[in-house]
Amino acid sequence: MIIELGHYALILALATVIVQSILPLVGTIRGDRALMAVAPAAALAGFLLVLFSFSVLTFAYVVSDFSVGNVWQNSHSLKPMIYKITGVWGNHEGSMLLWLLILVFFSALVATFGANLPERLRANVLAVQGFISTAFALFILLTSNPFLRLQPAPAEGQDLNPVLQDIGLAIHPPLLYLGYVGFSVSFSFAIAALIDGRIDAAWARWVRPWTLAAWSFLTAGIAMGSYWAYYELGWGGWWFWDPVENASFIPWLAGTALLHSALVMEKREALKIWTVLLAILTFSMSLLGTFLVRSGVLTSVHAFATDPTRGVFILAILVFFIGGALSLFAFRAATLKAGGLFAPISREGALVLNNLILTTAAATVLTGTLYPLVLEALTGEKISVGPPFFNLTFGLLMLPLLLAVPFGPLLAWKRGDVLAAGQRLFAAAGIGLVCAAVVLYIQNGGPVLAYFGLAIGFYMIAGAITDLWLRAGIGKVARNVAVRRFIGLPGSAFGTALAHIGIGVTVIGVIAVTAFETEHVVEMKPGMQVEAGGYTLTFDGMRRGQGPNYSEESGHFTVARGGVIVADVWSSKRLYSARRMPTTEAGIRTFGLSQLYVSLGDAMADGGIVVRVWWKPMILCIWIGTLIMMAGGIVSLCDRRLRVGAPQKVRKVKPALEAAE
């Protein structure tokens, strides 16, 4: 009964979001305020209905109701509770429901915090959100319904893919979706602006917090996915340039560009048309990512099940929204007036460079991801575009951006002085080189390019700090004045610095691991030793164990440094009983920012076992850097000038909006 209620709530939600998409739009066309006012109420109702529907599905998983086909396919009564809950979105139907839930959640947020938005803008934004929600609610109900029953109900479920039975599933998809789907708000704002044919700095001020929030979530979601793949797959890699990874990375690159161009628009009223286009493209990339991952055109752990009708349906959604948005853009973009002037060398110019490089990089990754699919569709030829392609193109494209990042905040708006900025960055560049030299001294050799890369990483960190240093006037004014100025700096200044420091930290981690990691594949018998990163691993032997829904064989290793035992590592291979599926549970020990990574291979006939041992120097920097970037996003979001719904500010801006027409 409760299952049918959940199903019914979803259908009702579909009806609600249809109302949300049509009535407010009619209202803005006719100037009917009552119809426009339907939007927030419908958005809230839609959110509550989908939330109820999602809770019902979760309930079905928690009580292991195998009469629900979706639960039967993806759960097992012996599965630990946490994986029963996370298993809700560990399959196609459930994850699409989560997608929809987050989409209507954002609509509800706009409805709640958008009280200070101009009436027409709010109605239009929510109507566009309604259209997207309608498409996905239809998609779920018609092709991916998680509430279908089985008759008779099976006694036991088929269990969740063991690779997904991990805490990572609790964190990675929700965060990723909050980012992915969060860009829908920027998209809706862009479409609403095009429908109304007007746009101004206030518009950018409203869009930026949503973009920032989505971007922060997406950053965390991608980083979490990367760390999960790193420890779960047992291959020791943290990024594979796999199409599903690219599917989340392309919107991130576009979203990063959007963040920066919205800044120019907010501060200087320039780049209006470009910002609108970028907002459309960013969410289009999110939709494309959803299509790539969910349609089954790619085989991967993410393509839970493949069913051609789903692919065609998502493709139709994709074509409708991207095509519709771009056509609207083509018709209406000319009505948006171009804004402020600036010299090529200026803060705006730097942000244009940022946008140019980021969008080119996004287009490059997109090309590499889609080319094999397009070629196969056109000629039937099967090719693969692997990491070498992406490393070469993406790496080279990013290089000038990384060098230019510290310049950006140091250039003045309108007209900047690149020489003066360069002089101020002398110290930062010096720090970068000295740090790289210190690493060279410790490492004693290695590829020259790696030290160049490390120098860039340290230079970016020092450069970001330089900006804060100069703004506070440290060394130029009295100490207490400098401290007061430093504390008084706007949140966005700290946010910018943090985000840029984060990139530097990630760059250092990436370079260090790529250049200095060591890998040993050896056949070991108990008592044998292997050296890695200055540590000695001794293999002590194997032990059999039994988990709730798996059996495992674990190898025990003792880690010593200079003859002193400092740690021990368990590395296991598991066999999940329901699916007869083996997985590798790598043994990972952290030393400072570096890690020792041990994964087990096959047992040999003579009692030995193949062991793969990596030393991953500074690898944690990769994810710590992304966390710092995310923290930068959140700090910027908390800036009082940007706070979602700072009412006084907005009221002051309102007359300007009317005047803009």
Place this chain on the structure above:
Amino acid sequence: MTRKQKRLAVIGGGIAFLVAAVLLVMFAFSQSIAYFYVPGDLAKADVPPGTRIRLGGLVESGTVKRGEGSTITFTVTDTLATVPVTYTGILPDLFREGQGVVAEGAFGTDGLFLADTVLAKHDETYMPKDVADRLKAQGVELSGKETIK
């Protein structure tokens, strides 16, 4: 600079950058694309030693042999032809005899395929899509669970 000159500078710089990026992409494609073959293709297609390819098929039963250390040899078949493969490292968890596999690497001058990456199915319900497509095209019967709908 006038407004027009400023705009030209920005647009010119942008176009120069884009052209550089396109050239870079084309160069990278020419360097790093790996074509997919099943053993039956290789007789027709002349793949020179050292060219990176992806070789797909089934792991022929009874051919998996462990050499010294972690070196493994096995034979990939599409039932029409077979190719011997050498790989050093740890095989994926789902690597099994008689099941689908994709090996990435290149032929040595001795005609032996030297794989640096071996991919098996992601889970037990399907095999690598490339392999399944090609085997189906060649009329190899796949048991119900192995095929992709």
